[in-house]
Amino acid sequence: MKLLDIAIKDLLRSFRSAFALVFMFVIPLLTVGLFYFAFGGLGGDDGFDLAATKVQVVNLDEPGSEYGDFSAGHMLVDLLESENLSGLLEVSEASGPARARAAVDAQEAAVAVIIPADFTGAALGAGSAAVELYQDPTLTLGPGIVKSFVSQIVDGFAGAKIATGVAVEQLVEQGVSASDAEALKQEINLAYGQWATELGEAHQDGANPLLDVQSTGDAGEEGTESLTQKILSTTMVGMMIFYAFFTAANASESILREEEAGTLPRLFTTPTPQSTILGGKLLAVFVTILVQVIVLVVIAALAFGVAWGAPLPLALATLGLVVLASSFGVFLTSLLKNTKQTGIVFGGVMTVTGMVGISSVFTASVPAASDASQVAHTLSLLMPQGWALHGWRVVMDGGGVSDVLVPLAVMLALGAGFFVIGVLRFRKRFA
Amino acid sequence: MSTDTAIRVQELHKNYGDVYAVRGISFDVHAGEIFSLLGPNGAGKTTTISMVSCLLEPTQGDVSVVGHSIRRDPMGVKAAIGVVPQEIALYEDLSARENLTFWGKMYGLRGSALRQRVNQVLEITGLAERQKGRTGKFSGGMKRRLNIGIALLHRPQILIMDEPTVGIDPQSRRNILDSVKEMNRQGTTILYTTHYMEEAQELSDHIAIMDHGELIAYGTHDELVEIVGEMDRITLMISAESASVMERWRTTDGVHQITAEDGTLNLLVDDSNVVLPRLFESATQAGTRITSVEIQEPNLEAVFLHLTGRALRD
DSSP, X not given: OHHHXXXXXXXXXXXXXXXXXXXXXXXXXXXXXXXXXXXXXTSOTTOOOOOOEEEEEEEOOOOOGGGTTXXXXXXXXXXXXXXXXXXXEEEEEOSSHHHHHHHXXXXXXXXEEXXXXXXXXXXXXXXXXXXXXXXXXXXXXXXXXXXXXXXXXXXHHHHHHHHHHHHHXXXXXXXXXXXXXXXXXXXXXXXXXXXXXXHHHHHHTTSXXXXXXXXXXXXXXXXXXXXXXXXXXXXXXXXXXXXXXXXXXXXXXXXXXXXXXXXXXXXXXXXXXXXXXXXHHXXXXXXXXXXXXXXXXXXXXXXXOOOOOOHHHHHHHXXXXXXXXXXXXXXXXXXXXXXXXXXXXXXXXXXXXXHHHTGGGGTTTOGGGHHHHHHHHHHHTTSHHHHHHHHHHHHHTTOOHHHHHHHHHXXXXXXXXXXXXXXXXXXXXXX | OOTTEEXXXXXXXXXXXXXXXXXXXXXXXXXXXXXXXXXXXXXXHHHHHHHHTTSSOOSEEEEEETTEETTTOHHHHHHHEEEEOSSOOOOTTSBHHHHHHHHHHHTTOOHHHHHHHHHHHHHHTTOGGGTTSBGGXXXXXXHHHHHHHHHHTTOOSEEEEESTTTTOOHHHHHHXXXXXXXXXHTTOEEEXXXXXXXXXXXXXXXXXXXXXXXXXXXXXXXXXXXXXXXXXXXXXXXXXXXXXXXXXXXXXXXXXXXXEETTEEEEEESOHHHXXXXXHHHHHHTTOOXXXXXXXXXXXXXXXXXXXXXXXXX
């Protein structure tokens, strides 16, 4: 009973602290709220109101006569300027490469697409050429989208080129003369060019589009998560985990604060076992994080439409996060001599482990950053916050109970380890 | 241990490595009395009562509190005592009532008994009208009163008070001393530490004087004062520091002890009426002028000076 009395007293004090409340609830929600506003979350039901990326295009492609009317460069420009992409890209043609790069440098455009002179020849014939993407280094999302589209076209040509090359080799092996095979290759290339041109024209008419870019509203109806929603969701879970660990450290610090204020020694003079006193304080840390997580989950779902996943896996992920964050806070606090050290240790350790642990949040939703995302994910699993994030994302990606068991087991095991070390250190300290 | 012994301290030691905080002290506190541990800062008073209240484990020795050993039955000891720490130990973000209710629960009170006792303590401490106010906004005196009130919640047999009047105004100090006497009158045994000689003198049935972790004197006020016999204490200030006048006074008939601190000279003399003219004469011969004189009858300050060669305020 005394254990509960101590926990209730600590909770009462925590939730009366304006600083603690701001840290626990306001800052995580504010951070996600900024993303929400940045992506036009208040703009209505259209959802994806991401500002169009300004693109400067320079088409230097000059196809030879052997390719007829087909121009791969022209096709790429048509694609970028297509109606379907008008919501995402604001394309204008520049007079030359220097002018396009200058526009990016002056931040008048997010990215410049410079198509080389021999692009069609490289796409359909021999040789190689590179489409230059010159982007604003401070931006990732818009240039990433452009890169994605350009890559699709270039990859298509490369695939066709490989296919015709293989076909020619096999024909030669089958006894067809090299000159006939080469003529056939030219014919296939021309046919491919013709097909691609017709596809582009059909695309301009809005039929059989090469790319099908769907709005978030449609995506929701079709059960596909929108990019905006994904960014908001991952940001929300990242912020929640980051600040849950901070809250746990701050709540655990109450042991040191009470020691310095004299109330902890005074508690030790009452007929209350030391284990009850420490147990009560640890229970308060646990409940504080639990309340924080529940409140953030509910508010984020209501305010930002974050889809957290199925209830049971979500409950398991919550359990893992609460246990791990609480025990890590207790462990870290047990290493400190006094509250003067908390600023450095909490600020340093929590920030570093937290940022590494949730780093994949900042790369996972960016099309151009898939490699970085994988690295970030691997690194994050070296941190307790990383395992918490992993577990939550499994649930948010639609994972079931069996999917969340592994990250949950790791969280509970880490939590048990941190908890035992922290409690042993405190028991020794107050023995 | 006789039935009227509330606390028995036996050969108590506490050391931190090579630093000896308490060196083998022993004394008895009788049930129903006020017992003072008197000594300057750093004498070992707080360390001693920290061991008595089970906050510190002794390096050696034992303490028995109403029959419970601090080593074998600390919970029994804790149930019998109420501790008033030197520093105010309250939750400043809780109200006075919330503080008392929480601490009452820690002493095992529940339900109506708890509510009733909280109300009584609020009345005793004069905080009934401010019971809902955050204690962080209380004055220093109000916090002190609440700090004491917490220790009274479970009606302890023994109240341990560690310098409860440090750093407070004279009026609050007076109130605390009166309340200590009142609690004692109602039957509570009180173990009180102080470095104020006049507090120990006013309150105590028995006094133990501590210095450098040792018990250097023990007894009633009168018994202790007898150590210095009929000697008076004279405090002098002279116009200029003079080694020669110190030497002259040291050999003056009737002067037993002389110490100099911060430009003030403390002398223990047989009879100040007889010795004082001799001191003036010696000062004149040494070319020094006495600028102020204060004569005190034999008291605990003189006892401490006699035993240690230093003033108690150090």
